[in-house]
Amino acid sequence: MTIEETEQEIIDEFELFDDWMQKYEHLIELGKSLPIIDTKYKTDDKLIKGCQAQVWLHSELKDGKVIYTADSDAIITKGMVALMVRVLSNHTPDEIINAKLDFIDKIGLKQHLSPTRSNGLVSMIKQMKMDALAYKVKRE
Amino acid sequence: MTALKAIDKTTINIEKIRADFPILSRKVNGKPLIYFDNGATAQKPQQVIDRIDHYYSYENANIHRGVHTLSRDITIGYENARAAIQKHLNAANPCEIIFTKGTTDAINLVASSFSKRFISKGDEIIVSVMEHHSNILPWQQVCEEKEAVLKVIPINDAGELVLDEYNKLLNEKTKIIAIAHVSNTLGTINPIKEIISAAHARNIPVLVDGAQAVPHLKVDVQELDCDFYCFSGHKVFGPTGIGVLYGKEKWLNQIPPYQVGGGTIKTVSFEKTEYADIPLKFEAGTPDIAGTLGLATAIDYINEIGLDAITTYEHELLVYATEKLQKLQGVKILGTAKEKAGVLSFIVEGIHPFDIGTILDQMGIAVRTGHHCTQPLVAYYRVPGTVRVSFAFYNTFEEINVFIKGLEKAIIMLK
Known part of the structure; x- marks a missing residue:
């Protein structure tokens, strides 16, 4: 599945919800189901500091594709993290670098990307792309 | 409770x-809307909004400068706002009220100006564990610059200052105490009067961060006998960008200006500048005139209730x-x-x-x-x-x- 296809899948998934509560309940479930990051990667150098919620991000390159694992101490942030991992993980560095990621807006969770520094999400997306770029540069 | x-x-x-x-x-x-974030900033009554609107619509001119009617009238309005704050805090004199950008600005003013005159290597400054960053960082910076030492009053689990420990911290090296009147995180009302009297027994001045107190409590600076007291306009239902530093005349006269420029002087030449008396010595540049008027209206509003x-x-x-x-x-x-x-x-x-x-x-x-x-x-x-x-x-x-x-x-x- 391409990045766009996964984004569309998520948009369709969220369209089933009538109200914000169902949407957040889903997000919380996604957060809970995110595979737990290996504790050896939950170190300070993997930490993306938000003003409130913290995010840990680890990536590695396997067969030319970037695999992300991540975690957060806040469950809603973790749900958002799970969505980002689902969309971006297992794609080539080029695909990741060029991803528009406008699904967040389309599922009505844009406020989580506001520059309030309150959660580490904006920084996390930036870091995901930076990692991809680093792999691309290393490969070339 | x-x-x-x-x-x-x-x-x-x-x-x-x-x-x-x-x-x-x-x-x-x-x-x-259920607005329970008043500690961050309070909402504004229509009276405050109207006051600011009226100033920009019909009264706008610069203060303390022009001979024309608009300038004269608004200078009176601005000084009346100062007098309203003086009355509200029961300060002895209007010149003890300095308009600042807010509490943070007021603390920075005192930390900077007071330390220039009174802090040197090895001196000690006392704050508490429960201070807002705005009442820690200016002092931390002073300590770095002057090689002074920051001492911290601990709290107990209830979130109250441990006064015995405070008393132990006081010594001949202590130069100033900076303490919150009310904790913004815990809501604790600190025993400011006791803290001040213990400090004064050793001739140490006390700055009180009143940002979280003025919206909720009657503050009488003469009764507290504090040396400096500051608060923000926006937390007392006034506009953002305006705040107040109260300072005892004797201290304000002894410390140098913080920022300098238009409005702070008596005479300027390239050889020597003579600074204005307080409060103007501390109000460089055109102040937030609309803010002072809005703040005075907010204070009136509170007093009416x-x-x-x-x-x-x-x-x-x-x-x-x-x-x-x-x-x-x-x-x-x-x-x-x-x-x-x-x-x-x-x-x-x-x-x-x-x-x-x-x-x-x-x-x-x-x-x-x-x-x-x-x-x-x-x-x-x-x-x-x-x-x-x-x-x-x-x-x-x-x-x-x-x-x-x-x-x-x-x-x-x-x-």
């Missing part, structure tokens, strides 16, 4: 008050909310001091404060979550942050009921 006698409900006309605040009738995320009535009513809100919160399973209140004002901080076991704030926001309930710019304090309690509910006199018992129901729902969702 000390139980105050039940208030005469007629002293607070809640419907009339709420009607004065346009924002309180708006909806957020489709729900009626009456601070005694406000304090009592808010205390009842606090007691009511505390009792309701305590009944919720897994909720732990941080800050259980005997004397509290305005603020209720809590954590819910196993749930990140950010998540609770996010869900409450969806319900139209505005609370603050995080460390509240008091990281050392939050670190003391070993939590990632708290959820903070902070009240103003326009909040209601019914809003607390809605909030409690919302919180219960959020906890179920997030568990």
Whole structure:
């Protein structure tokens, strides 16, 4: 599945919800189901500091594709993290670098990307792309 | 918490008050706004909004400069605003009231100017664990520059200062004490008078950060005998960008200007500049004239309701909310001091404060979550942050009921 296809899948998934509560309940479930990051990667150098919620991000390159694992101490942030991992993980560095990621807006969770520094999400997306770029540069 | 006698409900006309605040009738995320983030900033009554509007519409001119009527009139308006603040704080003289950008600006002013004159290597400055970053960082910077030492008054688990430890910190090297009147995270009302008298016994001046006190309590700077007292306009229902530094005349006369420029001088030549007397010595450049007028109007507004009535009513809100919160399973209140004002901080076991704030926001309930710019304090309690509910006199018992129901729902969702 391409990045766009996964984004569309998520948009369709969220369209089933009538109200914000169902949407957040889903997000919380996604957060809970995110595979737990290996504790050896939950170190300070993997930490993306938000003003409130913290995010840990680890990536590695396997067969030319970037695999992300991540975690957060806040469950809603973790749900958002799970969505980002689902969309971006297992794609080539080029695909990741060029991803528009406008699904967040389309599922009505844009406020989580506001520059309030309150959660580490904006920084996390930036870091995901930076990692991809680093792999691309290393490969070339 | 000390139980105050039940208030005469007629002293607070809640419907009339709420009607004065346009924002309180708006909806957020489709729900009626419940604004419980007054510790961050308070909402503005129409009277304040109108005052600012009127100034820009019909009175705009620069102060202390022109001979023309507009300039003369607004200079009088500006100085009347100063006199209104003086009266409100019961300062001895209007020249002891300096207009600043806010509390942070006021503390920076004192830290910078006081240290230039009075702090040298090895001297000590005392703050407390519960200070807002704005009452830590300016002093930390002074300590770095001057090779002085920052000493910290500890707190007990209830969130009260340990006065015995404070008394032990005082010595001949102590040059100034900077302390919050009311904690922005815990709501603790500190025993400022005791702190000041112990300091004064050793001729040490005290700066009081009153940002969280002035909206809730009657403050009398002469009775407290504090040397400096500061607060922000926007937290007392006035505009942002304006604040107040009260300083005893004897101190303000002894410390040099903070920023210099237009308005701060008597005469200027390239050889020597003679600075103006206080307060103008500390008000460089064109000040926030509209802000001072709005602030004075906000102070009038508070006084019309009456601070005694406000304090009592808010205390009842606090007691009511505390009792309701305590009944919720897994909720732990941080800050259980005997004397509290305005603020209720809590954590819910196993749930990140950010998540609770996010869900409450969806319900139209505005609370603050995080460390509240008091990281050392939050670190003391070993939590990632708290959820903070902070009240103003326009909040209601019914809003607390809605909030409690919302919180219960959020906890179920997030568990």
